[in-house]
Amino acid sequence: xxxxxxxxxIVDEDTQERVSEEASVMNSRMQYYSRxxxxxxxxxxxxxxxxxxxxxxxxxxxxxxxxxxxxNADGSGQNPSIITIFAIWNTxxxxxxxxxxxxxxxxxxxxxxxxxxxxxxxxxxxxxxVLKSRAAIPFIDTSSWEFPDVCKYYFGSFxxxxxxxxxxxxxxxxxxxxxxxxxxxxxxxxxxxxxYIHHVNVTDTDVSTNGTDRVICPYPNTEHHxxxxxxxxxxxxxxxxxxFDQWWHKTKTVPLYLxxxxxxxxxxxxASFFARFTFLGTVSVAYLIILVTLKAAHLGFHLExxxxxxxxxxxxxxxxLFPQLTGVLTLAFFIHNCVIxxxxxxxxxxxxxRDLSIAYLLVGLTYLYVGILIFAVFPSxxxxxxxxxxxxxxxxxxxxxxxxxxxxxxxxxxxTVYPLLGYxxxxxxxxxxxxxxxxxxxxxxxxxxxxxxxxxxxxxxxxNIGSIIRYSGATxxxxxxxxxxxxxxxxxxxxLGQLRWPSVVFHSFLIVLGIANLIGQFLM
Amino acid sequence: MRSIIFANxxxxxxxxxxxxxxxxxxxxxxxxxxxxxxxxxxxxxxLICVFDVEHSHVRFLGNLVLNLWDCxxxxxxxxxxxxSQRDNIFRNVEVLIYVFDVESRxxxxxxxxxxxxxxxxxxxxxxxxxxxxxxxxxxxxEDQRDLIFKEREDDLKRLSxxxxxxxxxxxxxxxxxxxxxxxxxxxLIPNVQQLExxxxxFAQIIEADEVLLFERATFLVISHYQCKxxxxxxxxxxxxxxxKQFKLSCSKLAASFQSMEVRNSNFAAFIDVxxxxxxxxxxxxxxxxxxxxxxxxxxxARKHFEKLERVDGPKHSLHMRMR
Numbered sequence: 001x002x003x004x005x006x007x008x009x010i011v012d013e014d015t016q017e018r019v020s021e022e023a024s025v026m027n028s029r030m031q032y033y034s035r036x037x038x039x040x041x042x043x044x045x046x047x048x049x050x051x052x053x054x055x056x057x058x059x060x061x062x063x064x065x066x067x068x069x070x071x072n073a074d075g076s077g078q079n080p081s082i083i084t085i086f087a088i089w090n091t092x093x094x095x096x097x098x099x100x101x102x103x104x105x106x107x108x109x110x111x112x113x114x115x116x117x118x119x120x121x122x123x124x125x126x127x128x129x130v131l132k133s134r135a136a137i138p139f140i141d142t143s144s145w146e147f148p149d150v151c152k153y154y155f156g157s158f159x160x161x162x163x164x165x166x167x168x169x170x171x172x173x174x175x176x177x178x179x180x181x182x183x184x185x186x187x188x189x190x191x192x193x194x195x196y197i198h199h200v201n202v203t204d205t206d207v208s209t210n211g212t213d214r215v216i217c218p219y220p221n222t223e224h225h226x227x228x229x230x231x232x233x234x235x236x237x238x239x240x241x242x243x244f245d246q247w248w249h250k251t252k253t254v255p256l257y258l259x260x261x262x263x264x265x266x267x268x269x270x271a272s273f274f275a276r277f278t279f280l281g282t283v284s285v286a287y288l289i290i291l292v293t294l295k296a297a298h299l300g301f302h303l304e305x306x307x308x309x310x311x312x313x314x315x316x317x318x319x320x321l322f323p324q325l326t327g328v329l330t331l332a333f334f335i336h337n338c339v340i341x342x343x344x345x346x347x348x349x350x351x352x353x354r355d356l357s358i359a360y361l362l363v364g365l366t367y368l369y370v371g372i373l374i375f376a377v378f379p380s381x382x383x384x385x386x387x388x389x390x391x392x393x394x395x396x397x398x399x400x401x402x403x404x405x406x407x408x409x410x411x412x413x414x415x416t417v418y419p420l421l422g423y424x425x426x427x428x429x430x431x432x433x434x435x436x437x438x439x440x441x442x443x444x445x446x447x448x449x450x451x452x453x454x455x456x457x458x459x460x461x462x463x464n465i466g467s468i469i470r471y472s473g474a475t476x477x478x479x480x481x482x483x484x485x486x487x488x489x490x491x492x493x494x495x496l497g498q499l500r501w502p503s504v505v506f507h508s509f510l511i512v513l514g515i516a517n518l519i520g521q522f523l524m
Numbered sequence: 525m526r527s528i529i530f531a532n533x534x535x536x537x538x539x540x541x542x543x544x545x546x547x548x549x550x551x552x553x554x555x556x557x558x559x560x561x562x563x564x565x566x567x568x569x570x571l572i573c574v575f576d577v578e579h580s581h582v583r584f585l586g587n588l589v590l591n592l593w594d595c596x597x598x599x600x601x602x603x604x605x606x607x608s609q610r611d612n613i614f615r616n617v618e619v620l621i622y623v624f625d626v627e628s629r630x631x632x633x634x635x636x637x638x639x640x641x642x643x644x645x646x647x648x649x650x651x652x653x654x655x656x657x658x659x660x661x662x663x664x665x666e667d668q669r670d671l672i673f674k675e676r677e678d679d680l681k682r683l684s685x686x687x688x689x690x691x692x693x694x695x696x697x698x699x700x701x702x703x704x705x706x707x708x709x710x711x712l713i714p715n716v717q718q719l720e721x722x723x724x725x726f727a728q729i730i731e732a733d734e735v736l737l738f739e740r741a742t743f744l745v746i747s748h749y750q751c752k753x754x755x756x757x758x759x760x761x762x763x764x765x766x767x768k769q770f771k772l773s774c775s776k777l778a779a780s781f782q783s784m785e786v787r788n789s790n791f792a793a794f795i796d797v798x799x800x801x802x803x804x805x806x807x808x809x810x811x812x813x814x815x816x817x818x819x820x821x822x823x824x825a826r827k828h829f830e831k832l833e834r835v836d837g838p839k840h841s842l843h844m845r846m847r
Contacts (some may be wrong), residue, residue, distance in 0.1 A: 025758035035772050099774035144712065182562075 002272035011371050041066040081355050084346045088335060088359035090278075091342065093285045093366065094174075095414070096183060096332040096473075098465050100330060100367050101374035102390040103329065105315060105323035106466075109303070109375060113326050113368065123333040123477075126510070127360070128353060129485035130336045131343060136492035146340055147480070154488050166479035167337060171206065171425045172451060173472025179455025180420050180463045183258055184391065185411040187250040188398040194244055195399060213298045215379050216386035216397050255459035264420055266448040269438055271423035284406075284413045291406050296373045302380040313380040324522030327470025330477035330517065332367060333360070337480055389464030422451065474518040482514025614644040619712065623657045626664055626672065626693075639683060646687065654689040656680050663696035668694070701760045706744045713746055716834065722832060724749045730821045731810065733791070736760070738803040741765050746802065765807065767795065777829055785815060796822055799830050 049458040079087070104112030133150045136141045142149075148167070151159035247253055265274075307317045335342070345354045374392050377386055389395050396403040426444060427437045438444060458468065486507035566609055611701070620641065628634055638656075645652050658676050677691040692704035710716055727735040727749045732749040743764040756762075767781070774781045783796040791809050796819070798804040804825075808818060 021756065022756060025762060026761040028758075029697070032769050035769050071775070161758045 009270045012168055014465070015423055026234040027114075029314050032169050032219060032242060032335065051083075051272070054502040078347055079345045080347055082349055084343060085355050085359045086354055087342055087345075088113070088339070088356065089252045089362050089366075090282055091338065092333065092335050092363045093281065094332075095371055095410070095471055096328060097179065097288060098181075098333065098391045098393060099328050099469055100371035101392045102376050102388050102466050103325035104371045104390045106319065107325040108315060108317045109305070109372075110317040111319065112325055112375075113323055113372065115322055116368055116371070117327060119329040120333060120360055122359060122510075122513070123330070123336075123369055123481055124360040126481045126485045127336055127339055127356060128513075130480075131339055131352060131356065133485065133488050133492070134340065136496070147484075150488065151484055154491055157490060160432070162479060163484070165400070166476050167428060168425065169472055170331070170334070170476035170480075171421055171428075172454065173331075173385055173468060173476070175421050175425070175451055176413050176455045176458045177264075177465050177468050177472075178421070179255065179258065179452070180459045180465050180468070181391065182414050183255040183459045184250060184394070184463070185407040185414075186258060187248065188407050189404065189411060190218075190254070191398040192404045194248070202221075214397050214400065215299070215383060215395050216384045218389065218394055219387075229459065230262065251460050255456045258457065262415065263448060263452055265419040266422040266452070267441075267444060268419060268423070269350065271420045274416045274423075277413070280409070280413035280416060284409050285366075287409060289366070290401055292373050294402065296377045299381050301376050303376050304380070313384045313401065315385045321524050323517065323524045324470050327369075327474040327521045328466065328518050329473075331469050331473030332483060333483065334473065334477060336485070381442060390469075397451055413437055422448065422514065425451065470521050474521045477516045478518050481518070483511050486510045529699055560806065602752055607633065610644050611648060612642075614648040617645060617649040617652045619653045619655065619659065619708075622647055623656045623710065624657050624676070626658050626660050626676070631693055635679070638680075642684060642687060650687075652687070653711065654687050655704075656684075656689050656691045657704055658691065659695045660695060661696045671747060699758055701763065702744070705742070706746075706760070709739055709742070709744045709746060716747060718839045719829075719832065720747045720749070722829065724759065726821075726825050727751070728805075730794060730806070730825075731808070731813070732806045732818075734805075734807040734811045735807040736763070738767075738805065740797075740801050743771075743803070767827070787815070792818070794818055794822065798822070798826055799833050801833065802829075843846060 014189050056356075100116075104116070106112075107115050130147050132146055133147065137150070137153060140153075147152075148160065148163040151163045155162070286315065291336075303417070304311075304314050305317055306314050339356070343349075346352055348353060375385070375388065378388055387395065393403055393407060398404070415449075426447060429439050429447065430439055430443065432444070490499060490504060492506050493503060566800040592606065622638055624634055624638075642654070645654070656677075658673055661673065664672055673691075673693040679688055680691055690707075692700065692707065694701040694704045720740065723735055723737060728751075732754070734748065734754065736748040738744065739746055739747045745760045745764070748760070764812075767784075770784075771781045783794070785795075789811060791807060792811055792813070792815065794804075794806045794815070796804055796806075804816060804822060806822060
């Protein structure tokens with residue numbers, strides 16, 4: 001089995017050692033033993049079982065799956081294009097798919113579709129810039145580098161720390177979103193099971209359609225989530241139903257029950273156990289697509305085009321709230337922190353650009369499919385399009401069986417990805433600050449409590465995942481999607497003396513777009 | 525194992541041993557005879573094998589001669605040889621190192637040979653120290669290693685009575701081999717505690733970060749002094765490997781390695797001949813101290829340590845038998 005240890009600079013104190021002690025002493029041994037015999041002699045070749053296993057490499061994308069890369073020791077990839085495309089699609093597809101219909105609603109239908117296409121192209125271009133950023137670095141072997149390493153090379157420790165900060169924003173943002181969603185799904189699952197067991201006929205006070213395929217509008221007033229006044233004024237009686245509702249509340253109690261389940265999982269030292277469940281992500285997305293198709297078949301299309309003003313039931317085609325969609329899409333199309341690693345395993349490296357473009361196209365089509373269908377089939381005459389929730393599953397009552405299955409699947413899948421994201425936060429944060437990923441139980445526990453606490457607080461007071469996604473997406477995207485790739489590209493061209501003013505104008509425009517994206521989240 | 529510890533090229537004629545190494549038994553008998561100042565190496569000469577036994581000897585720890593015998597797993601030869609040459613071989617032995625192959629299927633036979641060696645030792649050199657190495661431990665599954673070693677150790681200790689045997693588990697693929705041999709060498713050095721105290725004083729006087737004392741032939745660390753905790757626990761083995769590789773290269777040019785200085789902006793390291801049996805390595809973390817100063821210090825200390833070594837005469841005899 002091939003075994004290679006990269007030479008380490010023993011003078012610089014690197015906070016993160018890439019080579020384990022075991023590997024480095026084995027390397028020393030092997031070099032010595034190889035001198036004792038002729039090179040063709042197999043007497044002192046190390047058997048496979050003594051060679052330390054290669055370090056685990058994880059690839060993650062916020063709101064997506066995180067999975068282990070099986071790298072080849074000699075660095076060349078062995079995956080055919082189709083596998084690489086699938087891996088990219090799988091990593092990008094995450095729970096942001098639940099927010100796309102809401103995003104399209106916020107931007108207006110036509111405008112929303114146009115924005116999705118434009119953002120896809122924009123993020124694809126920036127992703128290609130990230131991909132090619134390594135190649136422009138001369139004299140250094142960058143074969144094991146990821147994009148944060150490139151940032152460190154160009155910007156020094158400012159680049160290292162800022163890329164850590166922005167990476168933390170995206171990861172912690174994802175973990176908060178996960179907590180909110182999991183509380184939501186757990187609540188609905190519990191409610192479904194309770195109603196099923198007690199054969200309660202649910203008479204929702206929510207506005208809803210009639211018939212078998214009910215679609216509900218949880219917050220009919222336009223002040224969507226600012227106050228849950230309906231809940232606050234509800235008096236709790238003494239019957240069992242009300243007791244259950246008191247103890248099983250979507251925002252007050254269920255987020256706390258989740259702590260018992262998830263906080264222990266966060267303390268695991270290694271995340272390899274959870275990485276085995278990443279196939280669930282694909283299954284969940286596939287099931288969501290089937291669910292959306294079925295609902296579309298049952299509900300039929302309800303589309304009316306009003307271009308610039310809203311009516312009772314419809315929203316205009318062009319709305320000024322579109323920055324909310326761009327914020328969500330920045331995170332939905334985000335893979336820039338791991339695209340290098342994913343494409344490293346591609347068998348034909350010259351096809352990287354083509355494969356990445358195809359992957360982006362497929363991702364965009366999936367998002368458009370789900371977004372357009374949900375938006376189009378949302379039953380508008382009784383309900384307003386404005387009712388589409390940031391999590392479109394919220395528009396279906398908890399008694400809906402198909403949606404119940406979706407919620408249960410997603411709940412299980414997310415509870416396996418959550419510890420993985422926690423592990424990535426821990427490795428990056430602890431590794432950068434303390435030099436090792438598990439400094440002590442106390443440090444790790446403190447970190448986990450902070451993250452879980454943030455999740456619980458958000459789930460209690462501000463469970464609007466659309467907002468959380470768009471803020472964290474715009475912030476993280478500012479650095480990783482817009483600013484860093486463009487600046488690095490301009491600097492590398494400048495060093496080669498090939499910087500032309502159209503390139504400067506174009507890339508500066510990209511940076512301005514990124515900043516505008518972030519500011520737009522706060523203004524709109 | 526011999527090549528690894530003593531940095532010899534694996535000679536061409538040991539090719540046939542390659543097969544036996546893979547076989548269930550490795551039989552390498554190593555005898556070190558006492559080599560007094562007055563006697564010469566007659567004994568070793570006379571023991572050149574008649575049978576299909578490979579024999580060689582290496583100078584070790586100055587006035588020790590390490591005789592290595594490898595009988596290629598041919599039991600009948602071994603038996604005959606031992607009965608005929610027994611008294612010669614086992615006389616004046618101070619240490620017996622017996623190597624067992626953990627994968628061996630014939631435990632009974634191994635133990636039988638071991639016991640016959642022990643009987644011979646009891647008869648001829650009852651004061652000998654006995655070490656047992658359970659070798660090739662990497663072939664055992666990791667979670668079973670401790671268990672199996674404990675079992676063997678108990679058996680061997682029981683069989684060795686009234687002699688006391690110290691057991692080690694080794695494998696060439698991890699640090700256990702180096703550590704086992706280092707412990708053995710440590711126990712063979714006659715006045716090692718005194719050596720350590722003097723080394724510590726020496727290091728403190730010259731303001732060194734770390735001082736190591738190596739045995740000349742094998743570059744095993746005899747003793748060391750460090751003034752603060754070092755990060756890398758495997759550094760002794762790595763240094764040993766690096767210098768042995770360098771020695772191999774030097775031997776190709778028929779030159780012998782004498783000294784080395786490595787210096788950069790953070791540290792300076794000096795490796796130099798020290799006494800007749802040892803090399804010293806001095807690490808200074810203050811690069812402003814000129815090399816000449818440290819070298820003068822080393823030279824002066826050399827005389828002192830030579831006197832220390834000469835005080836105790838040689839009384840060393842190492843038997844090593846591998847199975």
